[in-house]
Amino acid sequence: MAQLLDPRTTPGPMTVLNTAITMLGSGELQGHLWASLQRVLQGLAIGVSLGVVGALVAGLARWGENLIDANMEILHAVPNFAFLPVLIAWFGIGEEPKVALITLSVWIAIHINTYSAIRNVDASLVEAARTFGVGRRELITAVILPGALPGFLVGLRLALTAAWLALIFAETINAPTGLGRMMSDAREYFRIDVIFVLLGVYALLGLASLAVARFLESWLLSWRRSFDGA
C-alpha cells in the first residue's frame, strides 16, 4: 500500500494540479498542445477529404472500387504504425511524416465506414430517385451522401480516436514540439507529475473529440428518429 502511493511514482492530486498550473502559467503546455493540435487537425482535414472523395469514387464506379477499395483493405489489414519507417523514408523527419501517419489512420477509418455506408444506401430510394428524373449530381448530393452520413459519422468517431493514437506514435519521431515531446522529456527527467498532467490532457482531448462527434451527429442527423435509450 505504502509502495503503491509512493509519491515518487504516484504524485498526489495537488502536486499534479500545481504542476499543471505552473506549465500553463509559463505557456509551455499551450505551446506544445497547439503544435500537436495542428498536426491532428491537418491530418484530419486531409484524411477526411481523401476518405470521403475516395469512398465516393469507390462507391459509385467499378474502376474506383478496384483501384481504391482493394488497396484500402490492404492498408486496413496492416497496423498503421508499421508504416512509420516507410513514411520517414519518404517524407524525412519533419512535420510531414507525422501528419502523414495521422492522415493515413483517419483516411482508413473514414473510407471503410463511408464506403460501406454508400453501398448500403437503400436501393429502393435510389430507384425512386431515378424514376423522378434525378441526375447524377443530385443523386450524389440529395440521396447518396445524406444516406451515407450516419455511416460517415461512425467513421469520424473512430477517426478522431485513431488520430490521437497516431499522434502519440508520430511524435516519437524527432519532435521538437508537441505533447509527445513533453512526454518523452518528462520520462527522461523522471517527472512523473508532468506525465500525469499529460495523461489528463490526452483524456480531455479524447472527451472533447467525442463531444464534437456527438454534436455533429445530433445536428446532422436531426431527420433521424432513432432509439435513444428510452
Next chain:
Amino acid sequence: MARDQTTLERALLGRGDHHDHAVIARNVGKAFDDHAVLRDFSLEMRPSEFVALLGRSGSGKSTFLRVLGALDTEVDGYVRIPRHRAIVFQDPRLMPWLPVLRNVTLGLPQTREVKEHGLATLAEVGLQDHANAWPRTLSGGEAQRVALARAMVREPQLLLLDEPFGALDALTRIRMHALLRELYRKHRPAVLLVTHDVDEAILLADRVLVLTEGRISLSTKIDLPAPRNRSDPRFAALRRHLLTELGVEPD
C-alpha cells in the same frame, strides 16, 4: 434481338403521336431465369384512361408496372410510354433526410416557381403545413399523400400506382380514394392502378383488368355512374364476376 427492338422503340417514345394512346404495350414478355412472369401481355390505354390491374399475389402486376415505368427495360415485345411518367410505390420511398417539400420537388430544378408549384401540390393533398417537416414525423397516410404529391407535381401523362394504399387502414383508404379521384379529375393523367382490392378497382377505374398466368384474362369496362356506390346491385355483380375470375369464391 427482341431486346434491341424494344430499345429502338423506346428511342421513339415521346415524339408526339400518343394522342390516341397514352400507352401501347404489345406482346410484352418477361421471364426471371426460366420463370415466365409475363407472356404476350398486351395493353393499350387512351389518354386520361383510368385502368385498374387486378391479379393474385405473384401474378406479375408489379413486374408489368415496372415495365411501363421504364424501371425494367430488359423485356421482349413492343412498349410505348409517354415521356412524362410518375410512380407511386406501395411504400412511400421518401428520402428521410430531405424535408417534405424537397422530396416533392426531387429531380426538378430548384427554382422559385418549382417550389411554389410544389407547395401548391402539397396543398392539394392537404399537407401544406408539413412542407418543412421530416418525412419520419409523418403518419403512413400522410407519407403516401406526399408520395402522391411528388408524382402529381410533374403533371404526368401516365401515373403508375403500385398498391399505393395497401398499407393503410380502411378509413384512411377511403379518404385516399376521394383524394385520388379529385386529383385525377383535375389533372386527367392516364392511370394504371395495381391493386389487390376489387372494390377499390370498381370504385375508381374506367376499366378493370385481371392478370392471370402472364396474360390479361379479363378486361371489363365499368360503366357505373359516379359517385359509385357499393350498395348498387351492378357493383355487387361486377364484384362477384371479378372475384370469380381471381379464383375466389364470393359468398
